Amino acid sequence: MQITAIHATPGYAGFFFDDQRAIKQGAQQDGFTYTGDPVTDGFEEIRQAGETLIVDVELADGTTHRGDCAAVQYSGAGGRDPLFRADEFVPVVEGPVTETLAGRDASEFLANVDRLEEVAIGGSQLHTAIRYGISQALLAAAAAAKGTTRTDVLADALGTEPATEPVPVFGQSGDDRYTNTEKMFVKGVPVLPHALINSVEKIGENGETLLEFIEWLTERSQELGPDDYEPRFHIDVYGMIGEVFGGPYDRDEVVDYFAAVEDAAAPYPIQIEGPMDAGGREAQIEAMIELRTGLQEAGVGVDIVADEWCNTFEDVRAFVDAGAADVVQIKTPDLGGVHRSGQAVRYCEGTETRAYLGGTCNETATSARACAHVALATDAAQVLAKPGMGFDEGYMIVENEMRRTIARRNRSRQPEPDADEVTADD
Known part of the structure; x- marks a missing residue:
């Protein structure tokens, strides 16, 4: 055709x-x-x-x-x-x-x-x-x-084997972080809430406002979540930890803050996206390695997520090769073709870095559905609920597209009944 x-x-x-x-x-x-x-x-x-x-x-x-x-x-x-x-x-x-x-x-x-x-x-x-x-x-x-x-x-x-279950969806709250996060708890969203921490006001002069929010996440998730709910917290701070504390990032003050983040989230895992913005790819990789090394040496179990300066396939490869992050966001619009996003997810296979198939609230229902297929085809670690900042709509679009596709694939793989076994009652 x-x-x-x-x-x-x-x-x-x-x-x-x-x-x-x-x-x-x-x-x-x-x-x-x-x-x-x-x-x-x-x-x-x-x-x-x-x-x-x-x-x-x-x-x-x-x-x-x-x-x-x-x-x-x-x-x-x-x-x-x-x-x-x-x-x-x-x-x-x-x-x-x-x-x-x-x-x-x-x-x-x-x-x-x-x-x-x-x-x-x-x-x-x-x-x-x-x-x-x-x-x-x-x-x-x-x-x-x-x-x-x-x-x-x-x-x-x-050259992949698609996922047979929906990839865990990551919900983003926007600035209405309390109400939208409560919606996520009720629906049992596996990864949440993003939270949009993009100013000193939102993180606190010494990071205290973010710690209070994480403590609230832990308490409220246990009150509202389904039975046996075990969420993973994921918070994007847009480089604001770097703004508040500055480098070097392996020093005690910074590591102790991340230890407090881990304590506030316990018993649930937590990952922090974009802890700093160092102003360029190589500088960002060095800063992320410095922080990740400091956390590992101190036994602090907070994962860090690469976002700033990790845009193209070549950028993803550089961050993964350097071991600069526990998770890389594959920001789908920034990679160009959707196959490039798939290749970036595949590049993380066999490494210590997990692939988060992300994107932006500023997409459309059409692009979000396309990305749901990238997530399934590559069995990514998580996929973003998008578009918009209302949460419910984006979650519905991405989750339902994956469920619909898995159901269709399952139906197509069901064996045809043997003609000798078909009776009049059938």
């Missing part, structure tokens, strides 16, 4: 673009927005509406298969591609991208996404958001052409 056309339509993403540098430099919230001027290139406001480019790949039989181009909430920060403006890329998708892919066999997913990555504008590779969205549509088209699931197409391309 041949690809005949690709169409692009600007739309909205599930959240907003935020100027992370401006927020870290002290921009104050004014209701839902922020006061002050943006400091990151491309931003007109510190918080502005998230955008997506809706992509439809049309096949010769007249069917269309969709993907959504999306970029992370904190675009332009931590070494990521610049702010994504959807309308700027309509002529790119309907021009050079279509010219490259039209006439190709839709069933050849890996060959098609490899050709997509060769497209360049002005000597530069396409924005990660474009590669992300078009690869989703190519994946859906390949699954339709083959009459199978997107999970199976990816598993064949990556």
Whole structure:
């Protein structure tokens, strides 16, 4: 089945673009927005509406298969591609991208996404958001052409054996961290709550506010969670531990703080994402190794998660090879094609580093469903509930897509009844 056309339509993403540098430099919230001027290139406001480019790949039989181009909430920060403006890329998708892919066999997913990555504008590779969205549509088209699931197409391309149970979902609370976390407890979400600790106010001048929140997590999870509930706590601090304590990160003051974090979370495991932002990949790796070594030598059982400066497949490989983290976030929009996210998960196999298939609240239901198939195909350690910051919707989308796919795969593998065994009663 041949690809005949690709169409692009600007739309909205599930959240907003935020100027992370401006927020870290002290921009104050004014209701839902922020006061002050943006400091990151491309931003007109510190918080502005998230955008997506809706992509439809049309096949010769007249069917269309969709993907959504999306970029992370904190675009332009931590070494990521610049702010994504959807309308700027309509002529790119309907021009050079279509010219490259039209006439190709839709069933050849890996060959098609490899050709997509060769497209360049002005000597530069396409924005990660474009590669992300078009690869989703190519994946859906390949699954339709083959009459199978997107999970199976990816598993064949990556050489993996898909998960037979849903991958643990990681819920994110947004700023409404108490109410949304209680919702997660009631639903028995396995990994939670993210918590959005992105300012000194939220972590406390000496980290005390975060410790109080973690103590609340432990107590409330036992009150609201299902029987035998054993959550894993995962909190993103956006480099704020580094802002509060500074380096070196293996010194007693820092290690003792992480020991207090472990105590507050007990008896449940806890992992801290983005403990510092060192300003570049090599510096970030060195700082993470310093912290991880200090924690290991002190016997502190808090896992650390790489996020800042860990964006591309090459970045993931560098963090894993250096042993700089217990977990790496594979931030799906930042890797470009969805196959790259799958390859990044696979790279963690056989190492001490677990793969968290993440992304951003600023995606869409379409991209979230595509990522559920990446998670299943690679059996990642955890997958993010997305899009949006309301929790319930993103959790429903990702969890149900995995359950639906597993059920379909199970049905397709049931043996046909032997004709001799079929009776009139059947």
